[in-house]
Each structure stands twice: as structure tokens, then as C-alpha cells.
Amino acid sequence: MNSNKMVKTRMAPSPTGELHVGSLGIALKNYAWAKKNNGHFILRIEDTDQTREVPGATDRLKEIFKTFGLVWDEGPDVGGPNGPYIQSHRLSLYRERAEELVESGNAYYCFCSQERLEKVRQKMIEKKLPPKYDRHCRNISGEEAKARVSSGESHVIRLKVPDNQEVKFNDLLRGEIIFNSDTVDDQVLIKSDNFPTYHLAVVVDDYEMEITHVFRGEEWISSTPKHILLYHAFGWELPVFCHFPVYLNPDGKGKMSKRKGTVSAQSFLDRGYLPEALLNFLMILGWSPENEEEIMDLDRYIAEFDPADVSMKSVVFDLKKLDWINGIYIRKLSTEELEKKLASFLPPDFPNERMPEILPLVAERLVTLADIEELTSFFYRDIKVDDQQLLKKSNPEEVKSQLNATITTLKQLKVWNAAIIEAAVRQLQEENSWKRSQYFMMLRVAATGKTATPPLFETLAVIGKEKVLQRYQHSMEKA
Ligand code: GLU
Numbered sequence: 001m002n003s004n005k006m007v008k009t010r011m012a013p014s015p016t017g018e019l020h021v022g023s024l025g026i027a028l029k030n031y032a033w034a035k036k037n038n039g040h041f042i043l044r045i046e047d048t049d050q051t052r053e054v055p056g057a058t059d060r061l062k063e064i065f066k067t068f069g070l071v072w073d074e075g076p077d078v079g080g081p082n083g084p085y086i087q088s089h090r091l092s093l094y095r096e097r098a099e100e101l102v103e104s105g106n107a108y109y110c111f112c113s114q115e116r117l118e119k120v121r122q123k124m125i126e127k128k129l130p131p132k133y134d135r136h137c138r139n140i141s142g143e144e145a146k147a148r149v150s151s152g153e154s155h156v157i158r159l160k161v162p163d164n165q166e167v168k169f170n171d172l173l174r175g176e177i178i179f180n181s182d183t184v185d186d187q188v189l190i191k192s193d194n195f196p197t198y199h200l201a202v203v204v205d206d207y208e209m210e211i212t213h214v215f216r217g218e219e220w221i222s223s224t225p226k227h228i229l230l231y232h233a234f235g236w237e238l239p240v241f242c243h244f245p246v247y248l249n250p251d252g253k254g255k256m257s258k259r260k261g262t263v264s265a266q267s268f269l270d271r272g273y274l275p276e277a278l279l280n281f282l283m284i285l286g287w288s289p290e291n292e293e294e295i296m297d298l299d300r301y302i303a304e305f306d307p308a309d310v311s312m313k314s315v316v317f318d319l320k321k322l323d324w325i326n327g328i329y330i331r332k333l334s335t336e337e338l339e340k341k342l343a344s345f346l347p348p349d350f351p352n353e354r355m356p357e358i359l360p361l362v363a364e365r366l367v368t369l370a371d372i373e374e375l376t377s378f379f380y381r382d383i384k385v386d387d388q389q390l391l392k393k394s395n396p397e398e399v400k401s402q403l404n405a406t407i408t409t410l411k412q413l414k415v416w417n418a419a420i421i422e423a424a425v426r427q428l429q430e431e432n433s434w435k436r437s438q439y440f441m442m443l444r445v446a447a448t449g450k451t452a453t454p455p456l457f458e459t460l461a462v463i464g465k466e467k468v469l470q471r472y473q474h475s476m477e478k479a
Contacts, residue, residue, distance in 0.1 A: 007039030015057035018264030043075030094196035106233035109145040110137040157190040172242035272368030277329035286311040361454035383449035403476035418457040446475035
């Protein structure tokens with residue numbers, strides 16, 4: 001690669017659904033590398049397989065990149081010197097390029113019917129050979145082929161793959177990869193509907209858009225030989241290739257996929273992960289900065305990231321670690337910011353006017369924003385108290401008498417705040433020599449239905465005197 005060229009990386013999603021979190025990890029690396037080198041990050045929409053296109057997917061892809069701060073320098077909406085950046089708007093270009101290859105003797109028109117191709121395939125399978133096109137149309141003369149094309153005969157354009165040639169490329173992460181051209185089919189470049197195949201379009205576009213570095217997932221390695229042969233056929237210089245490992249499912253088994261839960265980047269936001277936290281998690285998945293300090297923002301990542309340092313081994317998408325990072329990012333938010341981000345996670349019956357007193361009690365315990373309901377529901381919803389938990393380390397008589405005395409004491413309080421409740425309750429416990437841990441846990445369970453809550457006395461204060469007394473009365477009656 002000519003080192004004077006501006007570094008350009010790209011993300012080239014197909015609008016066939018939501019952005020996979022693995023693709024977000026790849027986009028992040030492309031973005032960081034472009035920024036680190038004062039280059040451009042390009043967004044290209046690869047929509048040549050129109051049968052798989054999902055309506056609205058392009059808009060959602062653009063939106064999700066923006067949400068994560070991966071703003072493109074060239075691409076849809078913003079344009080750029082080598083647009084358009086949507087492949088279906090570039091069809092004539094692919095045709096032109098493919099015809100150039102026909103002219104130079106590197107590609108040919110193929111008129112074989114689907115039926116014939118299927119028969120050829122079956123024969124190959126019977127002979128236990130990898131199913132490849134038998135090159136039936138490869139030797140049709142130029143004039144004959146042109147005449148048949150002009151007469152409107154249905155056709156595709158195929159690459160004339162050279163025989164028994166050693167072809168190689170250097171993968172930034174994996175080193176030299178060598179393959180023999182005999183393993184590559186005379187692949188279709190232009191389909192009979194005049195649309196390019198992915199292989200042609202990706203090579204033409206990466207060249208036309210002056211992409212210097214192709215960073216993508218390792219699932220594309222098997223396609224790369226086809227791309228290299230195309231670069232050779234055109235006589236173009238290769239970009240730098242780097243294929244990153246895929247993520248493994250959180251249980252460590254197999255490639256992270258839809259079958260084991262939701263995997264779209266959006267689904268993580270819906271589950272209450274902050275974009276900054278998910279991005280930080282993706283940064284350190286299979287890579288770590290020099291000082292091993294794992295919490296970092298995009299700027300530091302850009303400064304330190306080097307694709308060559310990414311682990312070649314697939315790493316587990318460790319949700320525990322993501323939770324840990326998310327908690328750290330939640331704790332970094334100011335109260336106003338946190339309230340804003342929580343807004344879409346609050347259940348409809350959440351008492352907004354009580355937010356200022358409830359939030360400080362639970363903010364520390366939020367792992368994801370979606371935890372807000374579970375952590376706060378006992379403040380405003382009826383609770384269910386489990387008898388076993390209520391009577392734990394005690395017996396019905398003792399619990400009844402503890403609750404009875406507590407109700408009498410709390411009823412007399414003129415002022416209802418944590419300090420005053422605490423003083424009264426502690427005095428009662430000491431006077432009666434109750435076991436503190438049992439008594440306090442029982443008070444917690446009877447007031448909230450839970451064994452883990454924010455600090456007991458603050459919690460009682462916020463639940464409110466009337467509600468606490470009601471709940472204690474209720475538990476006393478059923479104990
Ligand atoms: N359109 C491909 C995808 O959906 C792009 C692969 C590549 O980066 O070459 O992932």
C-alpha cells in the first residue's frame with residue numbers, strides 16, 4: 001500500500017436486519033483505525049441482495065452507528081468524493097467494470113440455464129468433488145458471446161479464474177495466507193438480473209472508495225481469495241486485510257448467534273446497557289491497552305488501539321464483565337443524566353414525583369438501567385412476603401411480638417426520617433435483646449418483600465410511615 005495515501009476504512013453492512021453486536025465491534029475497530037491515522041471512516045450500504053433486504057433496515061443501521069458515536073466521514077446522507085455510498089445506486093458502475101474484465105480476457109459471459117448448472121453440481125457431488133462450475137461457456141468466442149448478449153439472451157458474467165496459481169495475501173493478524181487458484185470457482189460477478197454479486201461489488205467499491213484497510217470478521221476469510229483474484233484481474237493494488245475473530249456465546253459455546261438470545265446492538269440498549277459501556281466492553285474484548293486499565297473512552301482507545309494486537313483467539317462475550325462495566329458507567333452519571341436515561345425504563349406506575357427520594361437509594365445498585373423496576377417496585381406496588389424469609393432464624397411467636405412492639409414504637413414517632421426510625425428501632429432491639437441480624441432482616445422482609453434492599457432505615461423512611469405500619473400489621477397477622 002502506498003503510505004502517502006489517506007487511511008480509509010469502511011463498514012459495509014447489508015440492510016438485512018439489525019446490526020449484530022459483533023459487527024459493532026468490527027465497526028469500532030475500523031472507526032478507531034481511521035481516526036488514529038487522521039483518515040476517513042466510510043459507511044457503505046451493501047444492498048445488492050434485494051431478496052434479503054428488510055424495509056427500514058438502512059435507516060436503523062445509520063441510527064445505531066450514530067448512537068454509538070461512530071460517525072462516518074463519507075457515506076449516506078453526508079456524501080463524499082466517491083459516492084454514491086449505497087450499492088444499489090451504483091449498478092452501472094459494476095456492469096462497466098465487469099465488462100472491462102471481459103474485454104481484458106479476465107471474465108466471460110455465461111449462458112448456462114439453472115437446470116444445467118444444477119445437473120453439473122449434482123454430478124460433481126456424485127464424484128465427491130467440490131461443486132464448481134464446469135466452465136462450459138468459458139471458451140465461447142468473443143464475437144459469439146457478444147452477439148448472444150446483444151440478442152437479449154439471459155446471461156451472467158463470470159471471472160476467468162487462472163489454473164493452478166499460487167495466490168497470497170497478508171492478513172495483518174494472521175500473516176501470509178496462501179491458496180491455490182484451483183480451489184476457487186469461476187464465480188459469478190454480474191447476475192442475470194444485472195445486479196453484481198457481493199464479491200464484485202465489494203472489490204470495486206473498496207477500490208473506487210480508496211479503502212486502504214479492510215477490517216472485517218473472520219467469517220469473510222473464505223471469500224478473500226475470490227477478492228484477491230479480482231484485484232489481480234483488474235490489476236489493482238491490494239488493501240491491507242485484517243480478519244478479526246468472532247465472539248463466542250456467553251456460555252462459551254459456539255459463535256455468538258441469534259439462537260442463544262438477542263445479539264443485535266440495539267437489544268443491548270433495550271436491556272439497559274449504556275452505549276458508552278457497551279463500546280468500552282467491545283474495546284477490551286480480545287484486546288487490552290498497555291497499562292491494562294480497562295475503563296476507557298473512545299479517545300483513549302483511538303490513541304492506543306492497534307489491530308495487530310487483537311487476540312486471534314475467539315473470546316467469550318462475557319456478560320458479567322459487561323455488567324461490571326455498565327455499573328461503572330452508570331455511577332459516572334450525574335443525577336440529572338441518570339434520570340434522563342432512566343426515563344424510558346420506568347414502568348407506567350412509577351411515581352415520578354418521588355424520584356428525588358427513591359433514586360439516591362437505588363442508584364448504587366443499578367447494573368443496567370432496566371433494573372430500575374425490580375429495585376424500586378416495593379416503594380409503590382403491593383408486596384408479597386415469603387413466610388420462610390419472614391420467620392428465618394426465628395419463630396412465629398417471636399416475630400409476632402417483634403412486629404407488635406415495632407408497630408407500637410413507630411406509631412409514636414412524630415417525625416419520620418431514617419435517623420429517628422433507626423434510633424427507635426435500635427433501642428427496641430437492645431431493650432428486648434433480640435438478635436440484631438434476625439430482627440433487622442425480618443423488618444426488611446416485612447416492609448419490602450425482599451432480602452436485599454438499600455439500607456433499611458432509609459428504605460423505611462422513603463416507603464412512608466403509613467405504608468410501613470400497614471405492611472408490618474399485615475405480616476404480624478399472618479405470621
Ligand atoms: N456486506 C458485508 C456484511 O454484511 C460486508 C463484508 C465485508 O466487510 O466485506 O457484513
